[in-house]
Amino acid sequence: MKLRCDGQSPCGSCLKRNLACNNQRTGTGNSSPKEGSLTNHETCSPSSSDRGSIKFLLNGGQESFTEGFRLPPRSNQIHGLDNHKRLGLGEVSKNHLECARPDFGSGFTNSDPATPQFFQETFLDLSYSPFLYGRKPVDGPYDTGQLDYPTVVPEHPPTFGLHADPSIFEPERPFALALIQSISATAWQVLLDVKAQQEISANLNVLLTTARIRKFISLYFECWHPSSSILHVSFDPETVPLTLLAAVIFMGAMYSNDETEVSIAKKVLDFAELFIYSSEVFSTDTEIGMAFSGVESYKDENTDWINFQNYQAGLIILLTQYWAGSRVSRNRVRDGRFGELVKVGRRMELGKSRHLPEDQALEVLWIQKECRIRTACVVISIDCAFYFFQNLPCRLTQSEMQCDLPSDKSLFFSRHPFAEPNFRFSRDITLTKAFENLMDESYTKHMDLTVLDMFMLIHLLNSYINTHMPILGPVIRMSRIKQPIQPARDSLQEAYSIPDDPTLIPVKTALSRWHDHWFVLRNRIPSEEWAALGFYKNSYHFWLVSQLLITNENVVDVVMQMEVPCEDKLDKLKVLLLDDQGDV
Structure with a gap:
């Protein structure tokens, strides 16, 4: 199904552009291409409908290309689930995770919500801030230590237009108070005036209530997790490190339908x-201290x-900052923070993560190793995405995959997972090997690839x-010069066919095979499951651009001639389509 296809044959999009329509319905038996059917590489050349599709994709640069990606919305986009409903992507389930339910872990607090004393103490907790009243002790696993802050009392504490929802109200959990205190302690190290300190404190106390934290966690797993599944569903806010809890909360907050919640979250996102x-794990202080003390660095970090x-x-x-943050924040994480991730990932040897025989001993070991594998794959994909969207050369090499x-x-x-009837301990193939097989013309074995595999490849x-x-x-230039004039079969396809040169054969092979695999998958997966793939x-959009490039x-x-990094590489690629006639 092409972009902007109305389902008719011929479709309205092709009729408008006076193009031959090759609309084939997905899911029908006679329209499903057989895997390995593309033996002639020229069949992989862009058809007229593909040319129309890519022109439509690149019309607005990166913004139009990623329109249906379910990314954290920026300020100029439709926010939260309203956008997802418009795309037919479903609604947030309040019970998606156990930790999203207000009664989860309620045994830690003996509170009767029907008593006035309960409300009085709880609202006092909500208004607490280390900037306002000094340190409030937090006992238990989230005790952040004896931190003291100067007293800064606002004359009129702001409410930001947010009101408590009685249906989701619950006592404040230790992780909520500890998170407020920890982020506040970090913010206090930045040189800020009193007014800014008051604003940060008020923002954190309003945003990081237990009820909203559970809401944001649910939003994270409903909206972002399908596209970046690196956390297991056993995620528990009561036990995970505060750093991971904070990251999940702020990513989830970007998908809120409440514009005020999104606005407040973005104000404190940098902190x-x-x-x-x-x-x-990221601190150079730790590295220096260990070196000075003669301690073997990161002995058990893997x-x-x-x-x-x-x-x-x-x-x-x-990822939250890159897709939803300000331009300054986006550039900072792209140029600086990602380098830190690459450095630490190398130190942890994430690129070598494989399921080993010892992982069979305990289910939790298999889950942890799978988390490492998936995280490594996401880091590799981000590295490639920076090249795709902003012309920033990759920082990881193929040997690290x-x-x-x-x-x-x-x-x-x-x-x-060990109890699942279809459990398979390992795929028995690395990412690098799958990529090599895709480009190897002599490789004829069947590759059982998933949609996620195709996205990475x-x-x-x-x-x-x-x-x-x-x-x-x-190579491309010389092929144009040497190519003899032949009778026109399909002028558009002939003009953009891939030249037969040994340098391009592996690329042509890979593109052709990827194309075959993709449509086999597309026709095999039910529509409901396809819609939930994030x-x-x-991925076919990326194939269209790759095809254009060669x-x-x-x-x-x-x-x-593009600068490095380029603000919007896809927008600059539009000039390659200026020879096309007609609008899209």
């Missing part, structure tokens, strides 16, 4: 980032689960094309 990246969860927090808050392919999502989404393929652009450019289901003789001049 949440500071708090997360001040953790030991097996330290807490350190890894702090690493995941850094990844999630980076030796992790397993992720297991089936039905296993990872299960609380007890097309990112790697696009980065490969961009990295080899200085080599591919002369932005992985838009079929247009002007691409080298355009790409090689």
